[in-house]
Amino acid sequence: MKQTETPAALTILFGATGDLAKRKLYPSLYRLYRKGHLSSGFAVIGTARREWDNDIFREHVKKSVMESTNIQDQIDEFISHFYYLPHDVSDSNSYAELRTLANELDSKYSLGGNRLFYLAMAPEFFGTIAEHLKLDGLTDTEGFGRLVIEKPFGHDLPSAQELNAQIRRSFDEKDIYRIDHYLGKEMVQNIETIRFANALFEPLWNSRYISNIQITSSETLGVEERGGYYETSGALKDMVQNHMLQMVALLAMEPPISLQDDDIRSEKVRAFRSMRPLTLETVNDYFVRGQYGPGDHVPGYREEINVDPDSNTETYVAGKVMFDNFRWAGVPFYIRTGKRMPLKSTKIVVQFKDIPMNLYYRPDDQEMEPNLLVIHIQPEEGITLHLNAKKSGRQLQTTPVKLSYANNGEDIMNTPEAYEKLIHDAMRGDSTNFTHWDEVALSWSFVDVIAEAWRNEKAAFPNYPAGTKGPKAADELLEKDGFFWWPLNMLDVDVCN
Numbered sequence: 001m002k003q004t005e006t007p008a009a010l011t012i013l014f015g016a017t018g019d020l021a022k023r024k025l026y027p028s029l030y031r032l033y034r035k036g037h038l039s040s041g042f043a044v045i046g047t048a049r050r051e052w053d054n055d056i057f058r059e060h061v062k063k064s065v066m067e068s069t070n071i072q073d074q075i076d077e078f079i080s081h082f083y084y085l086p087h088d089v090s091d092s093n094s095y096a097e098l099r100t101l102a103n104e105l106d107s108k109y110s111l112g113g114n115r116l117f118y119l120a121m122a123p124e125f126f127g128t129i130a131e132h133l134k135l136d137g138l139t140d141t142e143g144f145g146r147l148v149i150e151k152p153f154g155h156d157l158p159s160a161q162e163l164n165a166q167i168r169r170s171f172d173e174k175d176i177y178r179i180d181h182y183l184g185k186e187m188v189q190n191i192e193t194i195r196f197a198n199a200l201f202e203p204l205w206n207s208r209y210i211s212n213i214q215i216t217s218s219e220t221l222g223v224e225e226r227g228g229y230y231e232t233s234g235a236l237k238d239m240v241q242n243h244m245l246q247m248v249a250l251l252a253m254e255p256p257i258s259l260q261d262d263d264i265r266s267e268k269v270r271a272f273r274s275m276r277p278l279t280l281e282t283v284n285d286y287f288v289r290g291q292y293g294p295g296d297h298v299p300g301y302r303e304e305i306n307v308d309p310d311s312n313t314e315t316y317v318a319g320k321v322m323f324d325n326f327r328w329a330g331v332p333f334y335i336r337t338g339k340r341m342p343l344k345s346t347k348i349v350v351q352f353k354d355i356p357m358n359l360y361y362r363p364d365d366q367e368m369e370p371n372l373l374v375i376h377i378q379p380e381e382g383i384t385l386h387l388n389a390k391k392s393g394r395q396l397q398t399t400p401v402k403l404s405y406a407n408n409g410e411d412i413m414n415t416p417e418a419y420e421k422l423i424h425d426a427m428r429g430d431s432t433n434f435t436h437w438d439e440v441a442l443s444w445s446f447v448d449v450i451a452e453a454w455r456n457e458k459a460a461f462p463n464y465p466a467g468t469k470g471p472k473a474a475d476e477l478l479e480k481d482g483f484f485w486w487p488l489n490m491l492d493v494d495v496c497n
């Protein structure tokens with residue numbers, strides 16, 4: 001049930017000494033606390049194998065907060081709500097101790113038995129922890145028991161099904177909050193508002209007026225120290241199966257009948273179901289892959305730590321998703337994502353069709369540009385509409401103009417970080433921006449065919465130098481349809497309101 005107030009609750013964090021907790025979760029909890037979004041009845045138990053105590057843990061939490069923000073008021077009061085218990089996730093005795101401490105804190109802070117179990121651990125532990133939580137009585141309280149679970153949710157459809165069956169033995173679907181942190185990003189959440197709150201766009205949002213949609217998420221970093229994980233994942237499973245397809249679904253879905261989580265979700269599921277499935281024979285017509293080689297002062301992927309020197313893992317994917325439904329027949333949704341690109345940027349470009357007959361021209365016989373709606377997800381947040389206007393003083397000559405809205409200044413300072421929003425939502429019982437099992441299953445079945453085709457075929461890697469825009473095949477993918485990728489640096493949002 002969705003609540004506007006954050007109820008008192010105990011958060012039990014598995015993986016409390018890990019990277020995600022340090023970089024994202026503690027700073028997010030602190031921001032929620034400072035903004036008054038955590039009820040005074042809140043407590044956190046951190047668990048991991050390390051033999052820490054409350055003091056070491058509290059110092060760790062404090063340090064992670066201080067590394068992420070200059071503001072530190074009430075920090076000592078904040079960390080006093082944190083408790084630590086050394087814990088081995090596969091040992092039942094550990095859960096008995098955890099239950100005793102959880103019950104004590106329940107009374108001390110009057111938490112009403114509400115519990116959020118946050119699994120910030122390697123995915124192979126998800127099923128075991130979920131089972132122990134039920135078997136060892138941690139879910140047996142008067143209040144709610146919600147499971148927040150990090151990605152990756154399986155590594156293909158069968159493993160995701162197995163994991164799902166395992167956690168469903170302990171938690172109902174309504175109590176499972178599968179994190180996709182892109183769904184916590186301000187401008188990803190804005191996609192629905194832009195579409196459904198503007199008379200200007202919704203009537204045009206279909207194959208009659210839109211020629212193609214391009215979604216790019218590019219990163220400058222390489223795999224860093226995550227080579228071991230990335231070798232089993234690659235860009236397809238790391239980014240496409242979840243973040244990229246979630247953005248595609250938000251752009252393609254039909255208007256929901258209400259903003260309730262179930263209604264939005266069922267429209268997203270319908271969108272996933274109408275994606276044209278690929279076969280082993282058609283994969284290479286729709287998807288291309290790349291792997292970065294050495295660049296300026298940076299190693300190639302195959303030289304990274306924990307990476308096979310002959311690795312066939314892709315660090316770049318570009319693809320075309322088609323929807324075989326009434327609204328989108330014939331409109332390609334192009335997606336691309338890669339590591340070691342020239343810039344860190346996530347943008348959506350909606351390209352409108354040309355007008356049926358053009359009476360105008362641009363100087364020097366340049367072609368008139370199509371209208372574009374650009375949604376800037378990150379690092380800048382905003383919207384730009386590219387239009388054509390009359391060039392001053394020149395009859396019939398046009399010039400491109402941009403109408404921009406940039407979320408900057410005070411707005412962006414106050415924009416909650418993705419994890420902050422998602423933790424807050426989970427505490428309030430709002431599962432709108434979490435991925436439902438049906439979405440996970442459908443996106444795996446779409447991606448599994450691509451993974452299988454690529455597994456069976458050794459690629460000619462590396463095929464793009466680090467710091468460049470990816471393999472040539474990604475450009476060819478659009479060229480054969482008569483399109484091109486809109487250059488990201490040309491689309492910058494103007495910083496004005």
Ligand SMILES: NC(=O)C1=CN([C@@H]2O[C@H](COP(=O)(O)OP(=O)(O)OC[C@H]3O[C@@H](n4cnc5c(N)ncnc54)[C@H](OP(=O)(O)O)[C@@H]3O)[C@@H](O)[C@H]2O)C=CC1
Binds near residue numbers: 016047089119151
């Ligand atoms: N880091 C990131 O930026 C992101 C991470 N994620 C996901 O979040 C999850 C956690 O990632 P991350 O924080 O990077 O991982 P880390 O490897 O940094 O942390 C893993 C945590 O698990 C604990 N742990 C490991 N084995 C056991 C065990 N047997 N019993 C109890 N605790 C154990 C470790 O502590 P100890 O060694 O003390 O036991 C540590 O606290 C993963 O699912 C990852 O895919 C998702 C998006 C981004």
Ligand SMILES: O=C1O[C@H](COP(=O)(O)O)[C@@H](O)[C@H](O)[C@H]1O
Binds near residue numbers: 217219238239346
């Ligand atoms: O989930 C992941 O996302 C990040 C990119 O996230 P962003 O918010 O910085 O765009 C990616 O680097 C990582 O490999 C992947 O696991």
